[in-house]
Amino acid sequence: MSLAHTAAEYMLSDALLPDRRGPRLKGLQLELPLDRMIKFVAVGSPLLLMSLAFAQEFSSGSPISCFSPSNFSVRQAAYVDSSCWDSLVHHEQDEPGQYKLKSLWPHKALPYSLLALALVMYLPVLLWQYAAVPALSSDLLFIISELDKSYNRSIRLVQHMVKIRQKSSDPHVFWDELEKARKERYFEFPLLERYLACKQRSHSLVATYLLRNSLLLLFTSATYLYLGHFHLNVFFQKEFSCSVKTGLLSNEIHIPDLITCRLTSLSVFQIVSLSSVAIYTLLVPVIIYNLTRLCRWDKGLLSIYEMLPAFDLLSRKMLGCPINDLNVILLFLRANISELISFSWLSVLCVLKDTTTQKHNIDTVVDFMTLLAGLEPSKPKHLTHRVCDESP
Numbered sequence: 001m002s003l004a005h006t007a008a009e010y011m012l013s014d015a016l017l018p019d020r021r022g023p024r025l026k027g028l029q030l031e032l033p034l035d036r037m038i039k040f041v042a043v044g045s046p047l048l049l050m051s052l053a054f055a056q057e058f059s060s061g062s063p064i065s066c067f068s069p070s071n072f073s074v075r076q077a078a079y080v081d082s083s084c085w086d087s088l089v090h091h092e093q094d095e096p097g098q099y100k101l102k103s104l105w106p107h108k109a110l111p112y113s114l115l116a117l118a119l120v121m122y123l124p125v126l127l128w129q130y131a132a133v134p135a136l137s138s139d140l141l142f143i144i145s146e147l148d149k150s151y152n153r154s155i156r157l158v159q160h161m162v163k164i165r166q167k168s169s170d171p172h173v174f175w176d177e178l179e180k181a182r183k184e185r186y187f188e189f190p191l192l193e194r195y196l197a198c199k200q201r202s203h204s205l206v207a208t209y210l211l212r213n214s215l216l217l218l219f220t221s222a223t224y225l226y227l228g229h230f231h232l233n234v235f236f237q238k239e240f241s242c243s244v245k246t247g248l249l250s251n252e253i254h255i256p257d258l259i260t261c262r263l264t265s266l267s268v269f270q271i272v273s274l275s276s277v278a279i280y281t282l283l284v285p286v287i288i289y290n291l292t293r294l295c296r297w298d299k300g301l302l303s304i305y306e307m308l309p310a311f312d313l314l315s316r317k318m319l320g321c322p323i324n325d326l327n328v329i330l331l332f333l334r335a336n337i338s339e340l341i342s343f344s345w346l347s348v349l350c351v352l353k354d355t356t357t358q359k360h361n362i363d364t365v366v367d368f369m370t371l372l373a374g375l376e377p378s379k380p381k382h383l384t385h386r387v388c389d390e391s392p
Contacts, residue, residue, distance in 0.1 A: 028140060029335045030133045034290050035212075038283060042121040042216065045279045049272045050114035056268045063107065063265040066242065069256060083244050084261045090240035091258055104240060106230045107269055113226070114272070120219050124212040132208040139199070139329055144339050146192040150308045151342035199326040200319075206294060206328050213291050220280045220287075231273045238266050297322050298330045307346050307353070 031039070057063060064085050068077040090102040106113070241258040263269075297319055337343055 028137065028339060029332070030137055030140075031128070032290075032331060032335050034286065035128075038216065038286060038290070039122075039125050041279060041283055042220075043118050043125070046114040046118040046121070046276070049275060050111045050118070053111045053114065053265075053268055053272060056265055057111075060264060063263065064261050065264050066259050066261040068259060080242075080244055080259055081261075084242035084259065087242065088240075089242070090237065091243055092241070099243075102234075102237075102240075104234050104237060104263075106234055107263060107265065110269060110272060114276075117223060117276075120222075121216070123219075124215040127215070128208060128212045132205055136205060136329070136332065139205075139325075140332055140336060143192065143196070143329065143333065144336065146195075147305065147308070147340060148342045150192060151345065154308065196326055196329075199329060200324050202325040203323075205325040206323055209294070209328055210291070213287050216287050217284065220284060223276065223280055227273055227277060231269075235270060235273065238263055293331065294323055294327055297327060298334055301330055301334055304343060304346050304350055307349055 062081050062085065064081060066077070066080045066084050068080045072080070085108070088104045088108055090104055091099040092102060239260055239262050242261050243258055244255065302319075333340065
């Protein structure tokens, strides 16, 4: 065996990908990076603001401070604070002897409304986890495995071609068989391509993904309505008039009709409200951008894998409307590019293919590796001329 043939065998052996028979793809990402960021912000920010509200309540004690009459004892003043915080109703004089009541309950419900907001924002994540992740994980495991196997099959095929060429005494026979195999498409393994083509006609994943992001937009709009209708109504209410003349105290003459109270937690309430509006306002364009990614194909990833035999979704113009399961799978393949070992090899081969002087003879990884192994990707010209000269 010549040194050239030995070097070709070593090169092809090194190009083979390792067989992963152990734990299958433990680091598989079943959530896009942008989706993960949206989840952390949409769910984490209300929890963070809720902790701020609770911290203020525990550190400063009572969230209100009422100006009780000077003749009230300490226990009576504490009762006034407790009673006014329980009722949290502002008595605004409308006509002489008549009062217009205005509830200030958003102050009391602030931490719990933030907790409810966090739970609601987590519902789209649960929807994705239970409705899409099981099917998506099986699809990704199969596709990643088949892409790497298809690359390995191409390398083993070139190894077999090199061995046949070494054993063949007549080069004409070898090249005739090779051209026949290419004409009959023996080198192609269309299972993966047909599977991906079927995914173009499936819409379960993309429907779940659209529903997830649509629910986020819907819940964000509901948050705006809640903040605008309830928080804005009491946003600047720093003081309120409270009545403690109820029940057994209704006939007490020494107790004033109204007692002025001040909301000591108003600054925290305003910070939480403004922060919520700012956070979700910044989140809306990100969610919309996330949806627009479904309107275009990731042709960069597809063009790399065009080097594999029978993976010509682009060249055959088989891609139609991008809103289908295949486009969602391509987004997750891009997110799991570290699991695609064949991607780095094919990227290098694509760069070398673009710089080679024989671009017209190189279509797949089989053609390129054949050239690197020392064989012509097509029948040599001197053999073609010789056949023409021998024919009458």
